[in-house]
Amino acid sequence: MKKLFLMLAFAGAATLTNAHKVVIRINKVDNERGQIGVVVFGKDNYMKTDHPTWATLTDPIKGTTTVTADLPDGQYAILVMHDENKNHRPDMDGNGIPTEPTGMSNNPELHAFPTFDQLAVNIQGNTTIDIDMVRYK
Template structure:
């Protein structure tokens, strides 16, 4: 009987641990911010919201020694992408020149350096709830 109680306790512990592993924290760092004006805005997006709607999570980070760091907490497991922008004038939106070129630096979790907007397939990553750290370059 004692053995059954121990096995039941171990099974219950494993189930609780499996359920708590469904969300976790993601940290993202931009190590190459040029200039100290404004802040760096980070958005964590799903496939449904990427480049279409507000992010699931958003963080604005100060620039310290050319670097900005964001922490997303209690993120459910899933597939995400992070978009980042150096918001030099703190207006919380990307500013463009009259010819349509961005006036502020940006990047995505895929670190693709192509011309044009970020692409979901190049930016996405899977998140299983274990702590994740990403470096995103402008």
């Protein structure tokens, strides 16, 4: 998870052929501190933090923060982290539970780190995806 957030600090969006506009609406953002990181993975590169399909950092907007990615048709997993204190790492408690808000595609209720299939969303043309932020602590 730490590598994931560090990668965000240096990530650039790659230009993809046959890409479609994917609007990612990040809902339930409860403050405007720090930055929000968004990472998109395909099945073949899921959690290979040095090779995401697409990634960005953005300033949070309380309520809903929106980012737009260019992605070709396919299945993707999307992870969102709100780095409220801008320390460029996910803060966790002693049990590994995030102390800053996180969100994932499909908004799953989880008790362990998700598999790709739990998060997979289908992109077919221009698409809008809603992700709700969750604060565990």
